[in-house]
Amino acid sequence: MLHHTSRRSLVLGAAALALPVAALAQQSSATGAKAPLVGPLAPNPAEFKKQVDQFTGSATPVADGLQLDVPALADNPSAVPVKVKVTAPITEQDWCEEIIVLAELNPSPLTCRLHFTALTGTAEAAVRVRLSQTQTIHALARMKSGKVLVAKQAVTVAASGCGM
Template identity: 30%
Template sequence: MHKRDFLRLSALGTSLALGASLIGTRIAMAANAEGWPAQSFAASSVDQVLQDLFQMRTLTESDRVHVLVAKEVDDALSVPVSVSVNHPMTDDDYIARIYVLVDHNPTPLASIFHCSPANGKAACYQRVKVLHDSPLRVIAQSNRGDIFAAKPEWVHVVKGKGAAE
């Protein structure tokens, strides 16, 4: 399926989401998925998130984490974020998690991507909400505990769709 088709479906889904009920069947998640980190997602400030995830260890900026995000967005509810980390993905040394945070969102932690050597490359793409002008941070953590933080990217939200006042 082409990307254009995905985007068309996405727009369709958004319009449907308002009035329709979800039909879903309960299925078990994959057996080796870790539990959803409720505490980290409940934090309402970046400091709380960093305390919970990294116990406020010093996060040194690293140029091995590459983040692609628009500096100015007009759809606050769907901001594409592409991340790649220049790091080996071998069985004994690999990036295990990639965190995406938006400082000024009511829930700063947007996502945690758990990857493995099977990925072959530490990278992911997703779309997040950026409800106010805000720095967007990406932090990668290796299986050995090493932490690599990208330089925060400032995202400016043009007052339009989904933007908070």
């Protein structure tokens, strides 16, 4: 029988096995008990806000012109496919300069940063990101004109077989 002690160790009969706090949080969630995630795997809302604020600057993000395609259920949280495409018109005067993808509840929210030039002709990419838990994925695109496009989508992370 498994149970927690106040010393943050896992007791197996008469033997005790010390586990990292993150492993205890995973074990607690597997048994249905809620343990707060702390340490290096904890969400970092301040860093998420900082990344969004730095990218948008003084621009007000527009929820039109950016397409985000992420599966609703991520069966492999180590490699979740994410596709981002600017659907707004791209011209010689106004093109997408940069796209970022953020995982809101990851300890390090910035999952990728993509740069484009006027010669690219289109602004789209497909990447795989690692997710620490069920959360919302955000994509932001900055156009040459300064306009910022935004899209977001919720993703449910299924527990993997290796206990992630």
